[in-house]
Amino acid sequence: MKIQEIKHKQLNRLKEICEESDVNYSSLNSLLESVKTKKLYKRNNYHLQKINDEIENATK
Numbered sequence: 001m002k003i004q005e006i007k008h009k010q011l012n013r014l015k016e017i018c019e020e021s022d023v024n025y026s027s028l029n030s031l032l033e034s035v036k037t038k039k040l041y042k043r044n045n046y047h048l049q050k051i052n053d054e055i056e057n058a059t060k
Contacts, residue, residue, distance in 0.1 A: 014028070014029075
């Protein structure tokens with residue numbers, strides 16, 4: 001399966017679960033997006049810190 005198809009199926013399943021549980025899908029989706037963004041920033045900051053550490057070690 002293609003990644004887009006899997007993502008689409010997962011989103012559809014999430015919508016179904018939200019409807020069954022009486023949860024607002026849009027608010028849940030926005031929370032999920034914010035978590036993804038937070039994880040991306042955290043990972044980027046980690047890589048930037050490692051690059052800076054390597055540069056500092058090389059210049060000593």
